[in-house]
Amino acid sequence: MASSQASTPLEYISELPEERQVVIKKLRNEIKKNLPEGFEEVMSYGMIGYVVPHSLFPQGYHCDPRLPLPFIAIAAQKNHFAVYHMGIYADPILLEWFQKEYMKQATIKPDLGKSCLRFKKAEHIPYELLGELSSKMTVEDWIAIYKRSLQK
Numbered sequence: 627m628a629s630s631q632a633s634t635p636l637e638y639i640s641e642l643p644e645e646r647q648v649v650i651k652k653l654r655n656e657i658k659k660n661l662p663e664g665f666e667e668v669m670s671y672g673m674i675g676y677v678v679p680h681s682l683f684p685q686g687y688h689c690d691p692r693l694p695l696p697f698i699a700i701a702a703q704k705n706h707f708a709v710y711h712m713g714i715y716a717d718p719i720l721l722e723w724f725q726k727e728y729m730k731q732a733t734i735k736p737d738l739g740k741s742c743l744r745f746k747k748a749e750h751i752p753y754e755l756l757g758e759l760s761s762k763m764t765v766e767d768w769i770a771i772y773k774r775s776l777q778k
Contacts, residue, residue: 630669630672630673631672632669632672633669634669635654635667635669635674638650638669638673638674639651639654639674642702645748646702646707648748649702649707649748649751650674650700650701650702650707652751652753653700653707653709653751653753653756654674654700656753656754656756656757656760657676657698657700657756657757657760659757660757660758660760660761661676661698661760661761662761662763662765663765664678664679664682664764664765664766665677665678665697665698665765666678666679666694668694670693670694670696670699671696671699672701673699673700673701673708673710674699674700675696675697675698675699676696676697676698676699676760677693677694677695677696677697678694678695678697678765678768678769679694680694682765682769683695683769688776695768695769695772696710696712697711697712697713697763697768698710698711698712698713698760703744705746706737706744706745706746707744707745707748707751708742708743708744708745709742709743709745709756710741710742710743711741711743711759711760712741712768712772713759713762713763713768713771714741714759715740715741716771716772716775717763717771720759720762720763723762724755724759725738727755727758728752728755731752731755732750732752733750734750743756
């Protein structure tokens with residue numbers, strides 16, 4: 627699934643084949659269990675997203691201010707599962723922490739783009755580590771980093 631037209635996370639999950647539903651449900655639960663207060667779960671860019679709502683950051687996303695500020699998204703793409711975490715793209719210290727922890731726990735090298743982690747096999751997903759990663763940045767931290775990045 628490249629990009630879904632689903633309007634809710636549950637609708638998105640229901641569109642997936644059963645074996646992919648299991649993975650996305652587990653990722654979603656781990657993120658929701660660990661995500662600091664203030665982030666909101668939405669459908670964003672055809673994926674399940676976790677955003678800073680306009681009530682906390684009225685300016686919204688600079689690419690389209692009508693949209694809330696994105697933070698994390700998860701998706702079952704055609705050939706992999708994806709976790710998009712804007713914090714590891716914007717905070718080199720967080721990225722370094724994640725890479726070190728990942729190598730301690732994983733059996734394979736991470737497939738990491740700027741903010742995208744790709745997992746071709748469900749058994750390679752470090753769910754608890756991704757949950758811990760989700761807990762590392764508060765809404766206030768993310769807004770401050772985001773504002774600084776716009777000033778550069």
